[in-house]
Amino acid sequence: xxxxxxxxxxxxxxxxxxxxxxxxxxxxxxxxxxxxxxxxxxxxxxxxxxxxxxxxxxxxxxxxxxxxxxxxxxxxxxxxxxxxxxxxxxxxxxxxxxxxxxxxxxxxxxxxxxxxxxxxxxxxxxxxxxxxxxxxxxxxxxxxxxxxxxxxxxxxxxxxxxxxxxxxxxxxxxxxxxxxxxxxxxxxxxxxxxxxxxxxxxxxxxxxxxxxxxxxxxxxxxxxxxxxxxxxxxxxxxxxxxxxxxxxxxxxxxxxxxxxxxxxxxxxxxxxxxxxxxxxxxxxxxxxxxxxxxxxxxxxxxxxxxxxxxxxxxxxxxxxxxxxxxxxxxxxxxxxxxxxxxxxxxxxxxxxxxxxxxxxxxxxxxxxxxxxxxxxxxxxxxxxxxxxxxxxxxxxxxxxxxxxx
Numbered sequence: 001x002x003x004x005x006x007x008x009x010x011x012x013x014x015x016x017x018x019x020x021x022x023x024x025x026x027x028x029x030x031x032x033x034x035x036x037x038x039x040x041x042x043x044x045x046x047x048x049x050x051x052x053x054x055x056x057x058x059x060x061x062x063x064x065x066x067x068x069x070x071x072x073x074x075x076x077x078x079x080x081x082x083x084x085x086x087x088x089x090x091x092x093x094x095x096x097x098x099x100x101x102x103x104x105x106x107x108x109x110x111x112x113x114x115x116x117x118x119x120x121x122x123x124x125x126x127x128x129x130x131x132x133x134x135x136x137x138x139x140x141x142x143x144x145x146x147x148x149x150x151x152x153x154x155x156x157x158x159x160x161x162x163x164x165x166x167x168x169x170x171x172x173x174x175x176x177x178x179x180x181x182x183x184x185x186x187x188x189x190x191x192x193x194x195x196x197x198x199x200x201x202x203x204x205x206x207x208x209x210x211x212x213x214x215x216x217x218x219x220x221x222x223x224x225x226x227x228x229x230x231x232x233x234x235x236x237x238x239x240x241x242x243x244x245x246x247x248x249x250x251x252x253x254x255x256x257x258x259x260x261x262x263x264x265x266x267x268x269x270x271x272x273x274x275x276x277x278x279x280x281x282x283x284x285x286x287x288x289x290x291x292x293x294x295x296x297x298x299x300x301x302x303x304x305x306x307x308x309x310x311x312x313x314x315x316x317x318x319x320x321x322x323x324x325x326x327x328x329x330x331x332x333x334x335x336x337x338x339x340x341x342x343x344x345x346x347x348x349x350x351x352x353x354x355x356x357x358x359x360x361x362x363x364x365x366x367x368x369x370x371x372x373x374x375x376x377x378x379x380x381x382x383x384x385x386x387x388x389x390x391x392x393x394x395x396x397x398x399x400x401x402x403x404x405x
Contacts, residue, residue: 027070027328029098034060034315037089037114038104038129040078043207043232047260048106048129050076051308054300056103059315067322075099079110081206086110087117094121100328101126103147103314106307108132108179118143122330124337126314129307131231131258132182133393136355140400143334144356148280148310151179152393155187155257157278157364157386162225162255163194170255171223172201173214173238175230179258183229186393187257191227199223208234211241219247231258236266243271260305264367264379272367276383278391280362281306281346285382288345303377306346313344350388355400362391 036056038048053076060072075097079086086107093099094117102118103126105111111130116139118125124143127135131151135144170191174180180203188198200221202214215238218226226247228238239254248254248271256263259277267275283293283303292312293303300308321336322328342350342358350360364384373379395403 027068027322028100031071031073031098032067032319032322032328033073033075033097033099033101034318035090035093035097035099035102036074036076036104036311037079037086037093037102037110038076038106039081039232040076042081043234044081044106044129045232046262046266047232047305048104048307051296051300051304052104052106052128052311055296055304055308055311056315058295058299059312059319062316063319067319068326068328070328072319076104079105079107081107081110083107083109083113087113090114090117094123100124100330101318103311104128105130108135108182109177111135112139112178115139115141115144124318124330124334126318128310128314131179133186133398134178134182136353136357136393137398137400140355140398140402142402143330145314145337145352145358146356147314147358148307149278149362150357150392151183151186151258152190153280153362153386153391154278155183155190156391157362157384158255158257158276159187159190159196159227160194161276161364161384162253163191163196167225167253167255168194168196169199169222169224170196170227171199171218171221171225172227172229173211173218174201174203175206175234176203177206179231180229183257184227187227187229187255204230204234206234209237211238212245214238215241215245215247219245219250219252223252225253225255227255227257229257231260232263235259236263239263239267239275240271260307261303261377261379262305265377269368269370269373269379272379273369275367276364278362278386279306279365280360281309282363282365282380282382283309284378284380285363286345292345309346313342313346316344317342353395354403355395355398357392357395357398359388359392361388362386 106129
């Protein structure tokens with residue numbers, strides 16, 4: 001019944017006229033072209049970067065390099081965490097290089113800008129590692145599949161777990177751009193809904209290296225937890241400096257609201273032990289996850305993050321939809337992406353909702369103690385499975401104009 005209800009909302013999507021030249025019964029331009037646009041060199045490169053490209057290549061390889069008899073091509077670009085740069089690349093890809101779908105979009109400001117462009121160009125976009133819930137809320141688009149996570153699902157598990165453990169007073173350190181603002185808003189709302197209290201907050205520029213002044217304010221606030229509304233290197237530096245400045249020894253816990261496997265390795269088990277965060281995938285949780293991780297590591301040198309694993313699933317689901325639709329034209333392919341359940345080593349019976357949100361189970365991961373680890377990447381354990389309908393914001397609460405009341 002849940003699946004029928006979710007799919008039924010697709011009827012709320014408006015009729016959109018298909019641009020001339022987007023053939024309904026064949027592959028346009030004789031090739032299916034996929035673009036991966038993310039942070040290749042900045043603060044998020046470790047968890048996104050070329051790993052997402054490697055995973056996309058593995059999906060193309062598993063399709064035999066062709067779909068509907070046409071070759072599949074892959075291009076990639078570095079958005080440099082700047083909306084103007086990301087938009088410039090995306091526009092060139094759509095207008096000149098005939099890219100059919102852009103995935104990655106690992107910066108919320110860039111993802112929102114490119115999603116607006118996708119409405120104009122009627123091309124599919126799949127934000128992999130952008131967190132803002134506006135992508136499926138007030139700014140939602142008919143050609144979007146927000147794939148791995150968002151700031152609601154990232155906050156829900158850790159906030160709930162820590163409040164349950166008595167950590168009810170929070171101080172937020174927030175990256176000062178669309179992603180951080182969205183993450184703080186979602187975490188704060190969930191915290192207050194559980195009876196918790198926000199005792200203070202500060203905003204820091206993306207790429208900040210010295211958080212000492214922010215942590216002094218956090219320590220003086222009476223907070224029991226510091227909500228880290230930052231990602232990549234920023235998240236790592238905040239957690240490490242909490243340990244260096246003695247906050248963790250005083251019982252103030254780092255609340256990892258946007259975290260990744262590579263972040264935990266950088267923080268280290270000594271500092272990170274016991275920390276929890278939410279993710280849609282962990283490389284060592286099942287036989288299928290381990291098999292993909294081994295294959296990925298052979299190509300990339302280490303297990304995949306959830307974003308990198310998601311890149312495989314998104315590209316594979318898209319290519320299967322092209323095959324099922326008999327064309328790479330946007331509207332019929334998107335219809336198939338909504339109609340077909342998402343099943344792979346990472347997701348079981350996932351659903352693409354009318355607002356563009358992919359709904360799947362999410363896992364609350366706990367960082368192991370040093371004595372528990374058996375190797376370099378044996379860092380986490382699954383503490384809890386959160387059902388998809390509980391992990392993600394309810395469809396009716398997002399404010400997406402495509403969804404009827």
